Each structure stands twice: as structure tokens, then as C-alpha cells.
Amino acid sequence: MSKKPKLSDVPGVGPAMEEKLREAGIKTVLSLSKMEPKKLAEKVEGVGEASAKSFISEAKKLVPKDKPTPKKKVEEKPSPKKKKVEPKAEKPKPKKKKDAPKKKAPLKKKKAKVEVPLRVQRTDKRILRIAQRKKKHMPQFRHEQAHRWTRVSDSWRKVRGIDSSTREKKKGRIAMVSSGYRTPKAVRNLHPSLFVEVMVYRPSEVEDLDPEVHAVRIASAVGSRKKQEILAAADAKLLRVLNPGRGDEIDEEDLFTDLDLEVD
Numbered sequence: 127m128s129k130k131p132k133l134s135d136v137p138g139v140g141p142a143m144e145e146k147l148r149e150a151g152i153k154t155v156l157s158l159s160k161m162e163p164k165k166l167a168e169k170v171e172g173v174g175e176a177s178a179k180s181f182i183s184e185a186k187k188l189v190p191k192d193k194p195t196p197k198k199k200v201e202e203k204p205s206p207k208k209k210k211v212e213p214k215a216e217k218p219k220p221k222k223k224k225d226a227p228k229k230k231a232p233l234k235k236k237k238a239k240v241e242v243p244l245r246v247q248r249t250d251k252r253i254l255r256i257a258q259r260k261k262k263h264m265p266q267f268r269h270e271q272a273h274r275w276t277r278v279s280d281s282w283r284k285v286r287g288i289d290s291s292t293r294e295k296k297k298g299r300i301a302m303v304s305s306g307y308r309t310p311k312a313v314r315n316l317h318p319s320l321f322v323e324v325m326v327y328r329p330s331e332v333e334d335l336d337p338e339v340h341a342v343r344i345a346s347a348v349g350s351r352k353k354q355e356i357l358a359a360a361d362a363k364l365l366r367v368l369n370p371g372r373g374d375e376i377d378e379e380d381l382f383t384d385l386d387l388e389v390d
Contacts, residue, residue, distance in 0.1 A: 135155070136158065146171060146173075244338040265307075328352065344357075
């Protein structure tokens, strides 16, 4: 039995070239002999088409050729005489039973597609989660001396003292208002119902608002007459008012006069 040829047995293939061929995925002489010169030149660095042709031709010489196996002669046997086969009498086919009517499967009720409001489509869920997380961990901003004196209210006032430890943001002091506590700008003025709050002072400001996106908040300085005009304009445009207030209450005198009229 002759040994299998190695890549180093191919004339012109040294140890450096053998490593390059192995890196390219050519590990045997047989695989080298089956390669095409162009592909071999592209795969292996530093090998041209001419040298690739010589490597392939030398590899083909080293590959042992398989000898064809001789075919065995098959002796022809005389065919036996066919016997006459008499046709068999056909048996009567059994009557098929009528299949019972198949029960139809109950139709599945299609789920009604829920229309997503435009205000929900416009908001980014990821940014909304970030804003909710920031609001949850936001400290309570109080006046610097509110915990010490009853005369000082809890409402925040900017600290201006030169030697104030709160202004210098030292450890152990109350949290100071800063821009780092703000929520993302995309969801800053959103109501919990995901409407964009719009402060309204007069009825004309309602005209350019979208009822699917905006919600109206009437300013506190607006009088009762103008407030009723704003409510009427918002109802006409199907806008949601966040602070509509209570309806007109009936006075006791008016109630008693109505009762007297009913009795008469």
C-alpha cells in the first residue's frame, strides 16, 4: 500500500506555501487537484494563475487513479414458459355505507380591532417610562429652613447665601432644584391621559387645536363669562376640558319659587 501524498510532496510547495494553502482550507493533495486556477489564485495570497496551474497539474499526477472494476458476466437463463392464467370471476363489490353528515366546526369569532388613539401613537413608550421613573424618584423640593421654623412655608425658594451648604450641594442637605431633575422634553407637557395640555385665556385660542391630541386647561385668571365662551367653543370642536368646573348651582330661593308655582 502506497502512502497518501502530502502537500509538501507537490513540487514548488514549500513549508510557507503549505501553511497558506492550509489557511485557505486546502489540506490535502486531492482537494488541491480539484481546484480551479482562478479560485486558487484568489484564495491564496502570493499565488498567480500560472503558478496555480502548475500546482494543480502536479497534484493531479500525485493523486492515485482508481482502477476500474471488471464487470461480471451474467449468465442468461432460459425464460420459463408462461402458463395460461384463467380470468377469475369478479366478486360483487360491497355496498358502501352512506357517510354520516360531518359536523361543521364552530366558527371562531374574530376579535374586533382596537383603534389606537393618535395621542398614544405619537408618544414614545420608552421615553414615557423614563419620565415616570424620574418622577417616582424625584425629591420633595422645600424651603431650606422649612423644617426648622413654622413661619417658613414649604414652597421652594432659590438659595442665594454665599456660605450656604445647600447652594454648594453638600452631603446631608436638602436637594436643590436643578435642570437634571427635568423629564424628557418629548413628554414634558403631557397629561396622564397622554393629551398635550394647552393653557387657554380666550375662545379664539381653541380654533387651531386638534381634539385627538390636545386638551384645554382654562387659566385661573379667566372670568366666568369668558370661561363659558371657552367651554362652548371647546364643545363645538369636541375638545376635552381638564378643568371645566361645576355647573350652575340653583339657589335656595329659586328652588322654593319653582315649588310654589307647581303647587298653584
